[in-house]
Amino acid sequence: MIHADLHIHTTYSSDSAIPPKTLVEQLVAHNFIKVAAVTDHDTVKGCSVTRQLASAYPDILIIPGVEISTPQGDVVILGAEEMPPLPWNVESIVDFARETDCVSVVAHPFREYGMGELARNYKVDAIEVFNGASAPAANKAAQNLAKEMGLPGVAGSDAHQPSELCTVYTQVQASLDVDDILKAVKNGLVSVPPFGNSIHF
């Protein structure tokens, strides 16, 4: 079982103040969250830099990823090392994720830039059921959506400030290996603890 914060922005996102080095240091210091997905806005540059830094520490793992802005809402692609080809819409992102053995996740469906009920129209792999920057009601609605769609639910801090890192995490029945973790998420071998009220508020 690993514990992973599956939604983090580094300074490669224009609105984040978390240098890759700070994220790596946080994982090294944390007593049980040793895995994080770097999901910058519309770029995978931060992932490669962060993975490079993390490679010095055998007990932590960075999952590459990206949070793609589509006209319908944000989609996180876990496992993405390259950018999906344009144009970006939910369907093209979901297809890209499937073709590249990545995992498509509907980010914060019931918040700004979330796709809400539209998610039901797409063959996404998972729903973000707890986002550290979403209000409790929005997370509750996301949990219901995942349940109704029969999809795995994942959690991430959506950290943009160092203090927000690892405030939320997903428990994954997998080893410390990117492919193993991606497969486990797809197969629903995940659980999200009851965090209570969201953390950033």
Ligand SMILES: [Zn+2]
């Ligand atoms: Zn985000």
